[in-house]
Amino acid sequence: MKDQQIISQMKQRDRNALKEVYKEYKIEFFKFASRYTSDNEVLEDIFQDALIVLYENAQVGKLDQLKSTLKTYLFGTGKFMLFKHFRDSKKEVPTEETYIFDRYEKQVINDVYEDKGMNDYQVKLIANFKKLGNKCREILELFYLKGIKLDEIMAIQGYENKNVVKSQKSRCLKTLKELIMKKDG
Numbered sequence: 001m002k003d004q005q006i007i008s009q010m011k012q013r014d015r016n017a018l019k020e021v022y023k024e025y026k027i028e029f030f031k032f033a034s035r036y037t038s039d040n041e042v043l044e045d046i047f048q049d050a051l052i053v054l055y056e057n058a059q060v061g062k063l064d065q066l067k068s069t070l071k072t073y074l075f076g077t078g079k080f081m082l083f084k085h086f087r088d089s090k091k092e093v094p095t096e097e098t099y100i101f102d103r104y105e106k107q108v109i110n111d112v113y114e115d116k117g118m119n120d121y122q123v124k125l126i127a128n129f130k131k132l133g134n135k136c137r138e139i140l141e142l143f144y145l146k147g148i149k150l151d152e153i154m155a156i157q158g159y160e161n162k163n164v165v166k167s168q169k170s171r172c173l174k175t176l177k178e179l180i181m182k183k184d185g
Contacts, residue, residue: 003070010058018055025071032075036082046085050078121180128179136172143169 009017029047030040037043054074057063066073129137139157142148148156154165 007058007063010055025074029078033082046078046081049081050074053077124180128176131179139169140172
């Protein structure tokens with residue numbers, strides 16, 4: 001079911017749309033949120049609260065011009081609620097550090113709500129990245145995504161020296177760029 005269709009059904013107080021969202025995203029939300037807590041009762045409460053916010057915001061028209069996906073909005077709301085839950089459960093006096101964290105949280109949640117999803121270039125990048133060979137994908141993932149230095153990649157992939165790793169990384173990157181620039185890629 002498309003996001004706009006679900007939002008439209010929620011505006012009409014169709015609880016089946018809410019059930020659909022619940023079934024579609026519950027397991028994925030639990031996986032996503034489990035990096036913050038392993039307490040399933042807390043996760044269940046947060047997920048249900050986030051669903052209620054989603055449902056109520058749909059009914060009052062706040063989601064009519066949603067710039068992100070429904071999933072992104074729901075997960076962002078849930079993450080914000082998790083942070084609030086942890087903050088509220090602390091019995092300590094707020095410090096300056098806490099206020100900095102709160103501003104950061106608000107920025108993260110705003111970024112999530114305004115997320116427009118992937119642009120065309122990012123879609124092409126992912127599609128063409130999958131076309132690369134295993135060695136190329138691994139070297140680019142290690143270097144760019146995990147931030148591992150060339151010396152460590154050399155050991156991981158069994159290369160004899162750093163220059164070989166460096167030139168292999170360059171060839172892989174060049175191949176990826178060429179795939180992206182192809183009209184059909």
